[in-house]
Amino acid sequence: MCQLLGMNANVPTDICFSFKxxxxxxxRTDHHSDGWGIxxxxxxxCRLFLDYLPSATSPVAELVQRYPIKSKNVISHIRxxxxxxxxxxNTHPFQREIWGQYWIFAHNGDLTALPMVTGDCYRPVGxxxxxxxxCLILTHLRQxxxxxxxxxxxxxxxxxxxxxxxxxxxxxxxxxxxEWLFAHCSTKLHYIIRQAPFAVAHxxxxxxxxxxxxxxxxxxxxxVIATIPLTTNETWxxxxxxxxxxxxxxxxxxxx
Amino acid sequence: MCQLLGMNANVPTDICFSFKxxxxxxxRTDHHSDGWGIxxxxxxxCRLFLDYLPSATSPVAELVQRYPIKSKNVISHIRxxxxxxxxxxNTHPFQREIWGQYWIFAHNGDLTALPMVTGDCYRPVGxxxxxxxxCLILTHLRQxxxxxxxxxxxxxxxxxxxxxxxxxxxxxxxxxxxEWLFAHCSTKLHYIIRQAPFAVAHxxxxxxxxxxxxxxxxxxxxxVIATIPLTTNETWxxxxxxxxxxxxxxxxxxxx
Numbered sequence: 367m368c369q370l371l372g373m374n375a376n377v378p379t380d381i382c383f384s385f386k387x388x389x390x391x392x393x394r395t396d397h398h399s400d401g402w403g404i405x406x407x408x409x410x411x412c413r414l415f416l417d418y419l420p421s422a423t424s425p426v427a428e429l430v431q432r433y434p435i436k437s438k439n440v441i442s443h444i445r446x447x448x449x450x451x452x453x454x455x456n457t458h459p460f461q462r463e464i465w466g467q468y469w470i471f472a473h474n475g476d477l478t479a480l481p482m483v484t485g486d487c488y489r490p491v492g493x494x495x496x497x498x499x500x501c502l503i504l505t506h507l508r509q510x511x512x513x514x515x516x517x518x519x520x521x522x523x524x525x526x527x528x529x530x531x532x533x534x535x536x537x538x539x540x541x542x543x544x545e546w547l548f549a550h551c552s553t554k555l556h557y558i559i560r561q562a563p564f565a566v567a568h569x570x571x572x573x574x575x576x577x578x579x580x581x582x583x584x585x586x587x588x589x590v591i592a593t594i595p596l597t598t599n600e601t602w603x604x605x606x607x608x609x610x611x612x613x614x615x616x617x618x619x620x621x622x
Numbered sequence: 623m624c625q626l627l628g629m630n631a632n633v634p635t636d637i638c639f640s641f642k643x644x645x646x647x648x649x650r651t652d653h654h655s656d657g658w659g660i661x662x663x664x665x666x667x668c669r670l671f672l673d674y675l676p677s678a679t680s681p682v683a684e685l686v687q688r689y690p691i692k693s694k695n696v697i698s699h700i701r702x703x704x705x706x707x708x709x710x711x712n713t714h715p716f717q718r719e720i721w722g723q724y725w726i727f728a729h730n731g732d733l734t735a736l737p738m739v740t741g742d743c744y745r746p747v748g749x750x751x752x753x754x755x756x757c758l759i760l761t762h763l764r765q766x767x768x769x770x771x772x773x774x775x776x777x778x779x780x781x782x783x784x785x786x787x788x789x790x791x792x793x794x795x796x797x798x799x800x801e802w803l804f805a806h807c808s809t810k811l812h813y814i815i816r817q818a819p820f821a822v823a824h825x826x827x828x829x830x831x832x833x834x835x836x837x838x839x840x841x842x843x844x845x846v847i848a849t850i851p852l853t854t855n856e857t858w859x860x861x862x863x864x865x866x867x868x869x870x871x872x873x874x875x876x877x878x
Contacts, residue, residue: 408674408709408710409709409710409711410709410710410711410747410748411672411709411710411711411712411713411747411748412710413670413671413672413673413710414669414670415669415671416667416669417669418664418667425685425688425689426685426689429681429682429685433681433682453664453665453666453667454664454665454666454667454668454669455665455666455667456667457667461717462719463718463744463745463747465745466745466746466747467747468747486742486743486764486768487742487743488719489719489721489722490722491666491667491719491722491723491724492666492667508742512742
């Protein structure tokens with residue numbers, strides 16, 4: 367299994383604090399040491415850092431911790447391989463383009479006996495169930511929508527389709543186009559929405575605290591999503607099995 | 623205009639030396655300071671580092687210079703914007719998936735009045751002529767080949783199609799799937815093939831030398847492709863206008 371980290375905010379925000387704790391779980395405070403990745407959307411652009419080294423010791427992870435990239439949507443993943451060998455092609459998150467938008471996907475879980483990907487546009491490069499599921503989602507959406515759908519159309523379609531994939535096993539995932547971030551829980555996923563009045567937060571995985579008052583403005587709203595809560599002194603919302611939500615401008619809306 | 627750097631080798635090789643000189647041209651020894659990017663293939667996987675900061679001062683470029691990522695195919699680009707604003711979506715190289723393979727593309731030049739991209743699979747995210755040309759190439763290839771073609775089929779098809787795009791302006795580009803690297807010259811592109819007996823090379827842009835004898839084995843063969851030669855004491859091959867070649871295992875073959 368793996369661990370997921372996501373962020374959706376109403377203003378470009380850096381994820382250095384959360385990632386500092388999360389990265390420890392890739393080989394230091396936990397055993398998810400089969401590679402890691404993080405995608406930052408910046409407007410329509412996206413940059414995706416991948417490494418097959420453990421995040422706790424990767425030079426790229428060290429860069430990401432100290433280089434404050436400001437983004438409204440971030441998805442990160444540390445891998446404990448279940449299907450597919452440890453290499454770059456099997457490292458999450460995965461990226462594809464649909465409707466002239468980059469989409470990013472990362473998965474924690476294990477899916478078996480997925481249908482083959484049909485259609486012309488999206489084929490897995492690596493050998494994970496995760497990338498296959500991503501290609502199935504995109505192929506399905508492409509068949510339904512020739513142009514980019516509205517958020518309402520998209521969430522209705524995903525609410526219809528995702529359970530058919532989730533029936534194949536454990537399917538905790540995050541999916542974003544840089545504007546909206548969808549999160550689906552099969553077994554374990556938590557989120558927290560930070561907004562004024564801001565407080566001090568302490569990481570679980572490192573002896574590090576941050577006073578969000580010092581790094582925010584009163585209108586900021588930041589949702590952080592993680593497999594296991596990242597802080598010791600905040601109340602994280604546990605998602606239920608089969609629940610799907612989307613985040614937009616740091617606000618959460620239930621889909622399933 | 624922009625500058626291009628590429629590498630194709632028969633063994634995984636790091637590009638730290640060449641990139642050290644090349645990165646200087648993004649804001650220090652030359653004026654290509656509107657962002658930069660570099661893509662490293664590792665087997666079927668690919669990692670793409672992008673930044674809209676000048677490569678001469680980018681923290682990500684600094685990482686790439688000191689973190690020796692070994693790859694058989696690398697494409698890098700430093701941008702001097704002609705079409706499209708300076709942002710991440712317009713930063714080269716661009717990446718898409720076709721036939722279950724990642725493909726990487728970077729362009730130096732300026733194309734006008736390109737046809738619109740038709741077909742379902744590839745649409746530009748940003749606003750550059752370059753990404754539009756890349757989408758046109760992939761759409762054309764997808765229409766011709768439902769499955770990955772052989773190198774002979776692919777190079778014949780590109781030889782037929784690329785001149786129709788090159789007729790729209792200046793089209794120096796590199797294109798790779800991690801196995802083969804195609805290079806097309808409209809105005810300026812050079813390459814060098816390093817193989818035994820290896821010698822010492824001195825960078826143009828920095829007071830740095832390397833003795834390739836110390837970092838190679840006798841069977842290594844490494845082609846380096848660059849807009850303007852990177853070293854002072856080696857003989858680089860200038861490509862002709864309208865010439866296209868591919869590199870495979872560090873060997874060059876003429877296509878056009």
